[in-house]
Amino acid sequence: MDETRMTGTAGREAGGENDPRTGRAMDTVVRTRGLTRRFGSFTAVDGVSLDVGRGEIFGFLGANGAGKTTMIRMLCGLLMPSGGEATVAGFDVYRESEGIKRNIGYMSQRFSLYEDLTIEENIEFYGGIYGLKMDEIRVRRDALLEMLGLQAEARKLTRDLPLGFKQRLALGTALLHDPKIVFLDEPTSGVDPRVRRAFWDVIHEESKKGKTVFVSTHFMEEAEYCHRVSIMRDGKVIALGSPGELKREYGRSTIQDVFIEVASGRTAAGGGEARAGGSGDSAGPAGKGGEGS
Amino acid sequence: MNASMNRAASLARKELMHIMKDPRTLLIVFIMPLLQLVMFGYAFDMEIHMIPVGVIDRDNSTESRRLIETFRGSDLFRLSEAGAGSGDVEASFQSRKTRAVLVIPPGFGKDLARGPAADVQMIIDASDPNSAQLMKNYFGQVLAGFNESGGRGGAMPFDVRTSILYNPDLKSAFFFVPGIVAMIMVMICALLTSITVAREKETGTMEQLLVSPVRPREIIAGKVLPYVFLAFLDGTFILVVGILLFGVPFNGSLLLMVGLSTLYIITALSLGLMISTVARTQQVAIMMALTITMLPTIMLSGLVFPIESMPKPLQLFTYIVPARYFLQIIRGILLKGSALAHLWQPALSLLVMTSILLTVAVRRFGMKLER
Incomplete structure (x- = not known):
């Protein structure tokens, strides 16, 4: 079943570049409308509306405190929204967090494996809490170890691994139960470019298999690897589109330049309103948010 | 239900691995009570001579x-x-x-x-x-x-002859061994559980558990069961050493002992869970566990100082120290061979306390974890 859908999404990727907002046809797996989260008087995420499709690699850019992590935490069911709507894999974030949790993988900024357990113990544990059977776990464990080239180190303590391997192992365990959607919150911070490259190879691989990948980052060259990126500032999505579109839109040659222009707010008044349609009604340049409301 | 039990079992297995791999835990669990036994049993003789x-x-x-x-x-x-x-x-x-x-x-x-x-x-x-x-x-x-x-020419108006029951030689070990059992159980249950939950929060693995299908009550079960096991193991260890080394008697029913110890262990675990809903770091967890559980257990339960000799306000405070009741129970069972009929009062107090604490702890734990 997955096979056919895989090819379907692989095809859609190419089209996504031209028009990522073909709505219904693209098999939306994450959908938010006016999603908001307040902490006291501070609004961390302010009325964000998004649609993300199957197999899409969706990037969150933004300075620290722009609301990326809060956004991801709400979508993962770690944080209750203060307002708005959101569904993830067809499940409602308010009422069906159990359903969401079965269908997502998550990797946070912080290293999330148990350092005092061995590599294989970590893999087996995470397989266990996702309800995988022992023989399944063994197969996937061996595949993961092989991919990382860590077969010989399987019984070593995780704390003794170099950081790059730790991060890749964390990604591997987040994917172990074959989730539909993966949320990666700044997964590559602190690793060298070579490891980052290997990381992105895995991400593209998973996208081809039909997995949706949400990734927040502050490395601008990583934004270029995404199918679509959104730039957040003060809790709002102020720019959204494929890297090519954004560059064209703002007349810049790199996403970095687009980001500096958009996120610094220097020209946000002009560019933001003209293109992103202001903050409140829609996240995207086109009328998607409008349709929803 | 089955899936739920499997997840809890995975968590419990992992927790056991943490315990086995941490020499500090094993040191606390087995070496510390031995030192305390020797300290209290030999050195801390309440009698004075010469x-x-x-x-x-x-x-x-x-x-x-x-x-x-x-x-x-x-x-x-x-x-x-x-x-x-x-x-x-x-x-x-x-x-x-x-x-x-x-x-x-x-x-x-x-x-x-x-x-x-x-x-x-x-x-x-x-x-x-x-x-x-x-x-x-x-x-x-x-x-x-x-x-x-x-x-005075033998003209005493009356003659007092004292018979000392249960501990005729007035050995202080008889008094302290049950006390050490009470203390170590609180320590394992409250201190170690709150530390292990806080550690997961500190390292970020708790978040990883929360995005998984694991439910709060499965986390609680997975965290708590290994420590119940450990507390039992340790209690038995201390008692056996106490019996072999100091000749502490075991006059009562083993079944009653196991049953009421379980009750006490659950009380202590509920306290540990409560602490872990508040403490974000291991440091805070340790401080809180020490002040909320260890200190009252040592000072205000009758373990060292008799409750009757405390000032009135402190005496009132001892009613909320679980070890107060457990000490009555364990000393009663070991030394006096008391049956449930004699111990229903402390047992009931402990039961009421446990029900309240456990309900609040589980609810708070669930709430804290969900959002």
Whole structure:
């Protein structure tokens, strides 16, 4: 079943570049409308509306405190929204967090494996809490170890691994139960470019298999690897589109330049309103948010 | 349900791995109680012997010398002659040469012969009130012996014979071994569980669990069960050592002991869970566990200091210390062979406490984890 859908999404990727907002046809797996989260008087995420499709690699850019992590935490069911709507894999974030949790993988900024357990113990544990059977776990464990080239180190303590391997192992365990959607919150911070490259190879691989990948980052060259990126500032999505579109839109040659222009707010008044349609009604340049409301 | 149990089992297995791989935990769990047993059992002897006592004999009669001989004959006191003059008393207390001084006033012998009573004075250094109290009691004992042996012609109006039950040799180990069991169980349950939850929060793995299908009650079960097991293992270990090393008796029912210990363990675990809903770091968890559970268990449960001798407000406070009830239970079962019929009161108190604590802890734990 997955096979056919895989090819379907692989095809859609190419089209996504031209028009990522073909709505219904693209098999939306994450959908938010006016999603908001307040902490006291501070609004961390302010009325964000998004649609993300199957197999899409969706990037969150933004300075620290722009609301990326809060956004991801709400979508993962770690944080209750203060307002708005959101569904993830067809499940409602308010009422069906159990359903969401079965269908997502998550990797946070912080290293999330148990350092005092061995590599294989970590893999087996995470397989266990996702309800995988022992023989399944063994197969996937061996595949993961092989991919990382860590077969010989399987019984070593995780704390003794170099950081790059730790991060890749964390990604591997987040994917172990074959989730539909993966949320990666700044997964590559602190690793060298070579490891980052290997990381992105895995991400593209998973996208081809039909997995949706949400990734927040502050490395601008990583934004270029995404199918679509959104730039957040003060809790709002102020720019959204494929890297090519954004560059064209703002007349810049790199996403970095687009980001500096958009996120610094220097020209946000002009560019933001003209293109992103202001903050409140829609996240995207086109009328998607409008349709929803 | 089955899936839920499997997830809890995965968590429990992982928790056991953490325990086995951390030599510090094993050190705390097995070496510390051994040290405490030795400390409390041998070194911390509540009885005092051979108290140095000074004597000022202002009478210097046959009777006064007989009184002094009676004191010398007792193994409770060691006499050292002090000169006359109360200035010397102060000096001998200061230099810790004596801890009490017996003053026999002039005319003691004559008064005694004439009857009905003669006075002697005992001056006691009460900088340590507990031993002062003991010295006062011993002093009375020796005087009673003196009276009996014909000092007043055997004219005692009544005769008190004391029978000491349950711990006839008044061994302090009998008293402390159950106390150490109570303390170690609280420590494992409250301290170690709150630390392990806080550690997961600190390292970020708790978040990883929360995005998985694992439910809060599965996390609780997975965290708590290994420590229940560990607490039982450790309690048994301490008791066996206590029985073999100090000859502590086990007079009651083993089944009752297991049942009521379980109740106590669950109480302590609920406290640990409560702490872990508040503490974000291991440091905070340790501080809170020590002040909320360990300290009251040691100071306010009757483990070391008798509750009856505490000031009234503190006595009231002891009613919310779980170890207070468990100590009554475990001492009753071990030393007196008490049955449930005798222990229903502390058992019921513990049950009420556990139900309240566990409900609040589980609810709070769930809430904290979900959002």
